[in-house]
Amino acid sequence: MNRRSFLLSGSMATSAILLGRAWASAPSSWSAYPFSLGVASGEPDESSVVLWTRLAPYPAEFAYGLTTEIVPVTWEIAHDEQMLQIVQHGTVQATPEFAHSVHVEVQGLSPDRWYWYRFHAGDATSPVARTRTAPPLHATPEKLRFTFVSCQKYENGYYTGFDCMAQESPDLIVHLGDYIYEKGFHAPDALHLPDRPHPKDTCVTLDQYRLRYALYKTDPQLQKAHHVAPWIVTPDDHEVSNNYAGDVDEYNTPREKFLVQRAAAYKAYYEHMPLRRSAIPNGPSMQLYRTIPYGQLANFYVLDTRQYRSDQPCDDRIKPVCEGALAPTQTMMGSRQEQWLFQSFSRSTAQWNVLAQQILMAEVNWNPTGHPILESMDKWDGYHAARTRLYRNIIDRKLRNPIVISGDIHLNFANDLKMSSLEESSPTLATEFAGTSITSGGNGTDVSDEAKKWRTFNPHVRFYNEQRGYVTCELTNKMWRSDFRVLDFVDRHGGSISTRASFVVEDGKAGVQSI
Known part of the structure; x- marks a missing residue:
């Protein structure tokens, strides 16, 4: 199977038409690490933050290892770096329209505290990274x-x-x-x-x-x-x-x-x-x-x-x-x-x-x-x-x-x-x-x-x-x-x-x- 498919041989791909687009189930194994571009967070406010990643198993190629697939990506955000105290999680779709990038706007977080987060796609897991919410609008923190x-x-x-x-x-x-x-x-x-x-x-x-x-x-x-x-x-x-x-x-x-x-x-x-x-x-x-x-x-x-x-x-x-x-x-x-x-x-x-x-x-x-x-x-x-x-x-x-x-x-x-x-x-x-x-x-x-x-x-x-x-x-x-x-x-x-x-x-x- 060529490397533009994100399923290795031995992982049976199932396909169907979903809302007019090609759908592929999450792979059991990737042919190359899909989180090659890392992860990031941004735009913090007192109760939310944006979590970002982009799937690119072959980032130096125009097709970057994915073509028309829609790939489910799971995200988790936790109180600890070991990801044992997960406070929220969910699944979003990485689509070709946005080069298989995802932008998760996590809501309902506590203000002015550190969080840790990561992503999963199939059996691949991203690095664990750290983010922080802003203080409440009415509060004056000691320092920034x-x-x-x-x-x-x-x-x-x-x-x-x-x-x-x-x-x-x-x-x-x-x-x-x-x-x-x-x-x-x-x-x-x-x-x-x-x-x-x-x-x-x-x-x-x-x-x-x-x-x-x-x-x-x-x-x-x-x-x-x-x-x-x-x-x-x-x-x-x-x-x-x-x-x-x-x-x-x-x-x-x-x-x-x-x-x-x-x-x-x-x-x-x-x-x-x-x-x-x-x-x-x-x-x-x-x-x-x-x-x-x-x-x-x-x-x-x-x-x-x-x-x-x-x-x-x-x-x-x-x-x-x-x-x-x-x-x-x-x-x-x-x-x-x-x-x-x-x-x-x-x-x-x-x-x-x-x-x-x-x-x-x-x-x-x-x-x-x-x-x-x-x-x-x-x-x-x-x-x-x-x-x-x-x-x-x-x-x-x-x-x-x-x-x-x-x-x-x-x-x-x-x-x-x-x-x-x-x-x-x-x-x-x-x-x-x-x-x-x-x-x-x-x-x-x-x-x-x-x-x-x-x-x-x-x-x-x-x-x-x-x-x-x-x-x-x-x-x-x-x-x-x-x-x-x-x-x-x-x-x-x-x-x-x-x-x-x-x-x-x-x-x-x-x-x-x-x-």
């Missing part, structure tokens, strides 16, 4: 410890950072995008690591995106990080196409054609992330912005800065500020998302209000000589009016302790956010922590000579670093602390993690303080 991360280009290095992150045992992990990279191995910054083979093609079709996710998710260190805590996820550009803006990509692909590609990319993203059913894409549209509360201690506003934005003004590179970057019609989030966010500010009673988003928000002059001012048109610097509207609503609605966490840039920043960032006298209204990449960009360095020059013209940039790693944050009702965790190298195994710098933000006082 979470990490945030982004940009994990597979061929640029090893996922040592995820291994280190898992060992820290955070309550929550926030991924700010670039979970995969769509481009092929011919990309200029690709490293030739012998045990990290990478496709040469650039993703355009659903099958190509599915294969790219499968490549990334087979990594054991990435799986380890998914297995220790629930994740909150949001995509950036490379889950679709580099620097895309709304319905425009960098290649000027015809709109109708690009939207077909975007629909394929969004579908593959949903299939591989622990997201709720409300995020199932509708063609090229996907509901991604949302609020995730952590009791009264924190609100996470998860933003979508790609799907609704205006095209980048004057190209998408670093250049002198042009009229387009100042245009009031330029939008980063779209009007509906803006209205949702600003109204959410008015309703918030949380101690810390966290904008979890993709791209650097602070205004930065990248010119090492200071003049003319050079800004990055793909970041918020290309959307001055949209950023001003956001800042104005933070001030006018008296948002308590606003903190922005950002990814995308492959660099570490701690920034004081100001209405006029390049003017030292402008008051600080919020704080931004931007995290570097896990691997993208290669090993990196501490601070380049060029950066030492341009930093002198950006006094609001309180910290800057070019190594790889992630950021660990601890929140209490009195203080926010961010530790910039960096690796000495990622181009080989065995990198060491250390804390390069630590900063705190005090309750009621915007701006970072070094410790």
Whole structure:
């Protein structure tokens, strides 16, 4: 029997037509391990969490070892790691429509506690992983410890950072995008690591995106990080196409054609992330912005800065500020998302209000000589009016302790956010922590000579670093602390993690303080 069947010889398959689809009973034995992509959880609230897995016995193949079968998958969630105190269980169907992924929204859980979970398909059992519910909406927990991360280009290095992150045992992990990279191995910054083979093609079709996710998710260190805590996820550009803006990509692909590609990319993203059913894409549209509360201690506003934005003004590179970057019609989030966010500010009673988003928000002059001012048109610097509207609503609605966490840039920043960032006298209204990449960009360095020059013209940039790693944050009702965790190298195994710098933000006082 060929390996695209999930029954070995000796296991008699029975088939019938069920609702017009092919049905296959659970196998008594698989020809290859079906949980090759691991398991994950996400979207925690006070009584529920999403459990995810995807059956893929042959993840490197287009058909991944399954074709039209509908496979029953049993899930269990327990109070203990040994899975002896099971509190809920059930069976769901893994269907070809969603690449045999399952998204179980477990309800009725107790708030603010750890759980363990696993899946079964036939005689195969997934790894046991850990997840956690959020505190009750009215409660203020003593603390929250979470990490945030982004940009994990597979061929640029090893996922040592995820291994280190898992060992820290955070309550929550926030991924700010670039979970995969769509481009092929011919990309200029690709490293030739012998045990990290990478496709040469650039993703355009659903099958190509599915294969790219499968490549990334087979990594054991990435799986380890998914297995220790629930994740909150949001995509950036490379889950679709580099620097895309709304319905425009960098290649000027015809709109109708690009939207077909975007629909394929969004579908593959949903299939591989622990997201709720409300995020199932509708063609090229996907509901991604949302609020995730952590009791009264924190609100996470998860933003979508790609799907609704205006095209980048004057190209998408670093250049002198042009009229387009100042245009009031330029939008980063779209009007509906803006209205949702600003109204959410008015309703918030949380101690810390966290904008979890993709791209650097602070205004930065990248010119090492200071003049003319050079800004990055793909970041918020290309959307001055949209950023001003956001800042104005933070001030006018008296948002308590606003903190922005950002990814995308492959660099570490701690920034004081100001209405006029390049003017030292402008008051600080919020704080931004931007995290570097896990691997993208290669090993990196501490601070380049060029950066030492341009930093002198950006006094609001309180910290800057070019190594790889992630950021660990601890929140209490009195203080926010961010530790910039960096690796000495990622181009080989065995990198060491250390804390390069630590900063705190005090309750009621915007701006970072070094410790």
